[in-house]
Amino acid sequence: MPIQQHEALTPLSAAILFALADGASHGYAIIKEIEDLTDGDMRPNTGSMYLALHRLLEEGLITESSGPGEDARRRYYRLSETGRAAAKAEARRMAQLVRVASAKKLIPGSAL
């Protein structure tokens, strides 16, 4: 299968795609997931989050859907196939950078 070229994502866009990797989620849950995944290092404000969500929607990397029955009024977001491929590409890119950083002993004891 040919490898698609995906442009590098901004840190926040990448974090959003990773947060959605397990399934659809709404805005507040995405922010909480990002904070949890980064141990609090990344705490996007609401404005930045929604601008990033909008860009990802426009680029077709995520799609909107309605929530489950009792939460129908919330807007949920999920990865598209293109978005999942972009997230994988970004993860590979980051892993490569971590390998470089580890080889240069910038990161002590990398598991990669």
Add this chain to the structure above:
Amino acid sequence: MRRVAVQLFSLSLQLLPLKFRLRYASEMQDVFLERGRDRSGLALLIFTADEVSGLVATALRARFDPSVLPKSAIAGVIMATALTLVVMRSFPVSTTTSSAVNRMDVSAHDPAGEFTVTIREGKAVAATIDRVPLPRHQIVHRGDSIRIMSRGGEVVLALAYHRDKGQIEWKARSASCRLRAAECVSP
């Protein structure tokens, strides 16, 4: 304190481009409320300041983002951003009027948002709701009564015009009509 924080955030949402605001503002407001729920006092103040400054930055970036505004619009936009913080009370109603000979311009806001009415030669000739101009047929002026109608013909805003005093009065619209005031009939 929490009410002021919510009102500051709501006010700051007005900085966002109209289409972006119509699409996301309600959701952003919900997220702000959820994120601020467990905060109080100084923590709430810091959180609110961070969120409001984030909205200012987002508004600037959004106005020059081709995914939010088309490039042709960006080329024509000159952004001069000033954030005016107004502490609003429970039923924020304020008006400003300017009048020249035979003309009165009313600019007002209440919990549902902003509106303007232009009265020329004693007749309401123009109006906007949330900065969107309304067609003439949606402005009905009879005697001392000015009614702003929705597209469906329902009254969304009823004003009493006191020509002799150069004043208007109206019953504040509900906050539940915010961001859809042109089509919302207040309970």
